[in-house]
Amino acid sequence: MVSSVFFVDSTTTGELKEKYNEDKKIKILLVPGHDSESGGTVFKNIKESELNLRLSRELYSFLSSNPRFEVESSRDDSGYNKNITEYMSINKASIEDFIKSKKNVMQGLLSSGDISIAEGVIHNTAPEEIAKRLYSINKWSNENNIDLVIHIHFNDHPGRKINKEGKYSGFSIYTPEKQFSNAKASRELADYILKNIDHFYSKSNMPKERLGVIEDQELIALGSYNTLDSIGLLIEYGYIYEPQFTESSTRNLIIKDMAYQTYLGITDFFDKKEYLGEYWKSTLLPHSWSDIVESGDKGHDILSLQVALVLEGFYPPKKFLSDDCPVTGIYKRCTTEAVKEFQKRYKITTTGRVGPKTMEKLNQLYSKVTSD
Ligand SMILES: [Zn+2]
Numbered sequence: 001m002v003s004s005v006f007f008v009d010s011t012t013t014g015e016l017k018e019k020y021n022e023d024k025k026i027k028i029l030l031v032p033g034h035d036s037e038s039g040g041t042v043f044k045n046i047k048e049s050e051l052n053l054r055l056s057r058e059l060y061s062f063l064s065s066n067p068r069f070e071v072e073s074s075r076d077d078s079g080y081n082k083n084i085t086e087y088m089s090i091n092k093a094s095i096e097d098f099i100k101s102k103k104n105v106m107q108g109l110l111s112s113g114d115i116s117i118a119e120g121v122i123h124n125t126a127p128e129e130i131a132k133r134l135y136s137i138n139k140w141s142n143e144n145n146i147d148l149v150i151h152i153h154f155n156d157h158p159g160r161k162i163n164k165e166g167k168y169s170g171f172s173i174y175t176p177e178k179q180f181s182n183a184k185a186s187r188e189l190a191d192y193i194l195k196n197i198d199h200f201y202s203k204s205n206m207p208k209e210r211l212g213v214i215e216d217q218e219l220i221a222l223g224s225y226n227t228l229d230s231i232g233l234l235i236e237y238g239y240i241y242e243p244q245f246t247e248s249s250t251r252n253l254i255i256k257d258m259a260y261q262t263y264l265g266i267t268d269f270f271d272k273k274e275y276l277g278e279y280w281k282s283t284l285l286p287h288s289w290s291d292i293v294e295s296g297d298k299g300h301d302i303l304s305l306q307v308a309l310v311l312e313g314f315y316p317p318k319k320f321l322s323d324d325c326p327v328t329g330i331y332k333r334c335t336t337e338a339v340k341e342f343q344k345r346y347k348i349t350t351t352g353r354v355g356p357k358t359m360e361k362l363n364q365l366y367s368k369v370t371s372d
Pocket of ligand 1: 033034040041048153154155
């Protein structure tokens with residue numbers, strides 16, 4: 001027998017639910033990826049570190065409005081979290097030791113064959129300073145009894161030409177590889193978050209990200225070398241060059257809704273909701289439409305229209321895949337076809353454009369706040 005904590009669960013869904021049901025606060029740390037110096041990926045004038053921060057702020061406000069959660073962020077507009085920065089400067093030596101000893105344990109287990117290397121998606125290696133910060137966040141989280149650590153990122157397609165869109169689109173959720181002590185509970189939370197985001201938005205179409213939840217052994221954020229005791233997730237909310245993020249009229253709206261879907265996934269994990277009809281919720285509805293919209297238009301009206309069409313079961317329309325018809329706030333063929341199906345259902349002439357009658361029906365169904 002190998003005596004190592006590696007194989008013992010350091011967190012379980014059962015324990016976390018017990019804590020939640022006893023009305024003890026669930027402690028959550030949000031880590032918006034990168035910072036102003038090491039900004040992550042860039043597309044035209046859009047910086048990943050800023051998208052990460054915006055999404056993190058939205059998620060922070062949903063979580064902190066719920067008294068069951070105690071939420072902290074590793075970084076905000078004014079810079080890094082003071083507690084973590086101070087912790088790093090006081091504990092330099094013990095952080096070095098922590099990294100070294102965790103690596104030694106894992107090397108030992110690898111060479112004895114008790115654990116194995118799992119090949120995954122290739123990531124950019126974090127620069128040394130960033131790597132140290134990420135390990136420090138793990139150690140700090142372990143010592144401060146954090147229950148969930150959620151890293152927030154936007155993805156990029158390596159090797160794409162500067163200012164040209166890459167080939168892939170969609171979101172993905174990375175979880176610790178199954179041999180790690182925080183793997184099981186992390187996976188369970190990831191599946192709940194996946195369900196919510198996936199209902200409205202498309203999973204990544206990069207072959208290795210196809211399933212939406214991807215196990216990973218190398219990302220420090222998830223606890224590589226078994227350095228994180230709590231649940232650890234890293235969510236890539238989409239590829240930075242996707243039109244819904246580059247278009248300024250819809251970017252913040254969609255980021256807010258993706259944060260909300262993440263929040264709903266977290267509460268579902270604790271409340272274990274059943275996924276019944278009329279369950280799905282979005283910050284993009286209710287919405288009032290007051291202008292005629294049609295193919296070629298874009299913006300808030302279109303975004304909310306697409307979300308309403310998802311709820312009607314018409315988006316993506318018949319014979320289309322969700323990859324081909326992401327919710328983008330841009331009125332193209334997918335929206336035209338979906339509006340035709342909507343018009344058929346409500347016995348409106350099928351034009352594929354939102355004229356006065358279609359608008360009236362949409363407003364009747366989706367412009368009022370419905371009580372829960
Ligand atoms: Zn990133």
